[in-house]
Amino acid sequence: MKELKEKVVEFTKERDWDQFHSPENLAKSISIEAGELLECFQWNSNYDIEEVKDELADVINYCILMADKIGVDPKQIVLDKMEKTAKKYPVEKAKGVSTKYNKL
Amino acid sequence: MKELKEKVVEFTKERDWDQFHSPENLAKSISIEAGELLECFQWNSNYDIEEVKDELADVINYCILMADKIGVDPKQIVLDKMEKTAKKYPVEKAKGVSTKYNKL
Amino acid sequence: MKELKEKVVEFTKERDWDQFHSPENLAKSISIEAGELLECFQWNSNYDIEEVKDELADVINYCILMADKIGVDPKQIVLDKMEKTAKKYPVEKAKGVSTKYNKL
Amino acid sequence: MKELKEKVVEFTKERDWDQFHSPENLAKSISIEAGELLECFQWNSNYDIEEVKDELADVINYCILMADKIGVDPKQIVLDKMEKTAKKYPVEKAKGVSTKYNKL
Numbered sequence: 304m305k306e307l308k309e310k311v312v313e314f315t316k317e318r319d320w321d322q323f324h325s326p327e328n329l330a331k332s333i334s335i336e337a338g339e340l341l342e343c344f345q346w347n348s349n350y351d352i353e354e355v356k357d358e359l360a361d362v363i364n365y366c367i368l369m370a371d372k373i374g375v376d377p378k379q380i381v382l383d384k385m386e387k388t389a390k391k392y393p394v395e396k397a398k399g400v401s402t403k404y405n406k407l
Numbered sequence: 408m409k410e411l412k413e414k415v416v417e418f419t420k421e422r423d424w425d426q427f428h429s430p431e432n433l434a435k436s437i438s439i440e441a442g443e444l445l446e447c448f449q450w451n452s453n454y455d456i457e458e459v460k461d462e463l464a465d466v467i468n469y470c471i472l473m474a475d476k477i478g479v480d481p482k483q484i485v486l487d488k489m490e491k492t493a494k495k496y497p498v499e500k501a502k503g504v505s506t507k508y509n510k511l
Numbered sequence: 512m513k514e515l516k517e518k519v520v521e522f523t524k525e526r527d528w529d530q531f532h533s534p535e536n537l538a539k540s541i542s543i544e545a546g547e548l549l550e551c552f553q554w555n556s557n558y559d560i561e562e563v564k565d566e567l568a569d570v571i572n573y574c575i576l577m578a579d580k581i582g583v584d585p586k587q588i589v590l591d592k593m594e595k596t597a598k599k600y601p602v603e604k605a606k607g608v609s610t611k612y613n614k615l
Numbered sequence: 616m617k618e619l620k621e622k623v624v625e626f627t628k629e630r631d632w633d634q635f636h637s638p639e640n641l642a643k644s645i646s647i648e649a650g651e652l653l654e655c656f657q658w659n660s661n662y663d664i665e666e667v668k669d670e671l672a673d674v675i676n677y678c679i680l681m682a683d684k685i686g687v688d689p690k691q692i693v694l695d696k697m698e699k700t701a702k703k704y705p706v707e708k709a710k711g712v713s714t715k716y717n718k719l
Contacts, residue, residue, distance in 0.1 A: 304408045307482045314489055318496060319503040323554045326459065327452040330445045331553055333466060334646050337441035338546020341434045345539055346531045346713040348431040355430065356479055359470060360488035362437060363481055366467050375460055377467055378411050384464035385418055392422060399423040401658040427658045435657055438542050442650020449643055450609040450635045505554040512616045515690045522697055526704060527711040534667065535660040538653045541674060545649035549642045556639040563638065564687055568696035570645060571678050571689055574671060583668055585675055586619045592672035593626055600630060607631040 304378055311367045329369040336361040408482055415471045433473040440465040512586055519575045537577040544569040616690055623679045641681040648673040 315321055340358035343350045370377045391404040400407075419425055444462035447454045474481040495508040504511075523529055548566035551558045578585040599612040608615075627633055652670035655662045682689040703716040712719075 304411075304482075307408075307485060310486065310489065314493070317498050318501045320501075320505070322503075323505045325452060326454060327448040328554055330441075330448045330459075331549055331643065334438075334441040334445045334650075335546045335550045335553060337434075337438040337466075338543045338549075338646075341438045341539055341546075342543045344431040344434045345543060346536055348429060350430060352477060352479075355434075355477060356484045357488055357491070359473055359477075359479075359481075360484040362441075362466070363470050363474075363485050364488065366463060366470065367485070369459075369463055370467075373456060373459060373463075375463075377463075378408075380460045380464040381411060381467050381471070382414065384461055384468065385414065387461070389418070394421050397422045397424075399426075401424070401427045432658055435539065435653055438546075439650045439654045439657060442542075442647045442653075445643055445650075446647045449647060450640055512619075512690075515616075515693060518694065518697065522701070525706050526709045528709075528713070530711075531713045533660060534662060535656040538649075538656045538667075542646075542649040542653045545642075545646040545674075549646045552639040552642045556637060558638060560685060563642075563681075563685060564692045565696055565699070567678060567681055567685075567687075567689075568692040570649075570674070571682075571693050572696065574675050574678065575693070577671055578675075581664060581667060581671075583671075585671075586616075588668045588672040589619060589623065589675050589679070592669055592676065593622065595669070597626070602629050605630045605632075607634075609632070609635045 308367055308371060308377075311364055312371055315368065324368055324372055326369060326372055329365055329372060332365045333362060333369065336365060412471055412475060412481075415468055416475055419472065428472055428476055430473060430476055433469055433476060436469045437466060437473065440469060516575050516579060516585075519572055520579055523576065532576055532580055534577060534580055537573055537580060540573045541570060541577065544573060620679050620683060620689075623676055624683055627680065636680055636684055638681060638684055641677055641684060644677045645674060645681065648677060 315324065336358060340355065340362055343355050343358060367377060370380070392407070396407050397404075419428065440462060444459065444466055447459050447462060471481060474484070496511070500511050501508075523532065544566060548563065548570055551563050551566060575585060578588070600615070604615050605612075627636065648670060652667065652674055655667050655670060679689060682692070704719070708719050709716075
């Protein structure tokens with residue numbers, strides 16, 4: 304993960320793109336790329352694996368830049384969030400259902 | 408990264424949620440969470456770091472599940488995409504500008 | 512509005528596209544097009560008016576199709592929602608602030 | 616449509632919210648609300664009609680504000696875009712298929 308972050312940040316640095324990468328602009332970029340990923344599934348659940356790989360990579364790329372920009376570790380925030388989610392969705396209540404926590 | 412993936416997948420398994428996690432549903436989920444992340448910046452560029460951490464974590468979490476579901480390595484697809492992007496945005500043309508490749 | 516709806520529905524009928532327009536697929540389409548609209552503002556607040564018009568039109572187009580598909584009147588649902596929003600955001604509390612209702 | 620626009624704009628004016636409604640912020644808002652609409656279909660194609668009505672209304676509401684803000688007529692831009700789309704998707708080629716124009 305650390306190595307990947309360094310490569311992503313280096314790529315941005317080489318192009319002097321850091322000036323465009325405010326947290327706000329990165330949040331927009333993640334939404335935009337998420338929309339392109341969703342487009343792979345617009346009309347049905349079949350998908351072209353190469354397109355999905357490219358679009359998913361774009362989302363992850365901007366997530367790494369966002370984490371770097373706001374100074375957090377991607378792994379750590381996912382682990383922290385899982386703890387919170389575990390409380391909202393305890394195994395005994397959430398098992399096998401997709402119900403939202405406020406209706407569980 | 409591998410360790411994180413295992414924890415995320417394990418969390419899902421414990422709750423028997425894998426049945427809901429088709430690639431299509433995960434693509435929807437990534438878009439939905441990206442929208443929640445964007446909401447942290449809806450009216451201005453200030454943000455609550457705790458909210459951003461939580462929402463960014465949700466996006467990354469679903470990206471990891473998606474990569475696992477379609478059988479690809481998150482790190483590898485980002486590196487592969489960077490190679491393609493490097494060709495679309497060569498340093499000498501793209502340096503310091505946010506212009507889209509088709510207008511460079 | 513009624514005339515516009517008829518034209519949009521007719522366009523779809525001519526192409527036999529109604530089969531793809533499940534509410535779920537239309538919801539995906541609205542998100543995808545909203546992402547394309549957002550792309551007009553990805554790196555700054557300047558925008559190309561022609562691009563914005565095209566992308567905004569796509570969002571509205573799918574909204575009209577969605578309303579038609581689920582059998583509701585676009586105008587009526589906006590008016591109904593405004594009544595609810597007025598209760599969440601009474602003028603005296605919400606005036607001049609962008610605070611979310613749960614923090615007002 | 617004109618009457619609806621007036622009510623939506625009036626609602627905003629009463630709350631002095633126009634200051635937050637830059638085209639950029641409205642584009643973000645449309646994406647955010649589109650994500651909430653998509654959430655109604657996150658795990659399957661069943662939906663709660665009341666929730667869908669509310670979320671669709673939010674998207675339409677922000678689209679009306681955006682059109683007003685950039686000084687265009689919602690109906691006209693949809694008609695204009697339909698003309699362009701008709702050229703990209705002529706009936707004889709597009710009939711009954713969901714293929715994107717660049718692959719038709």
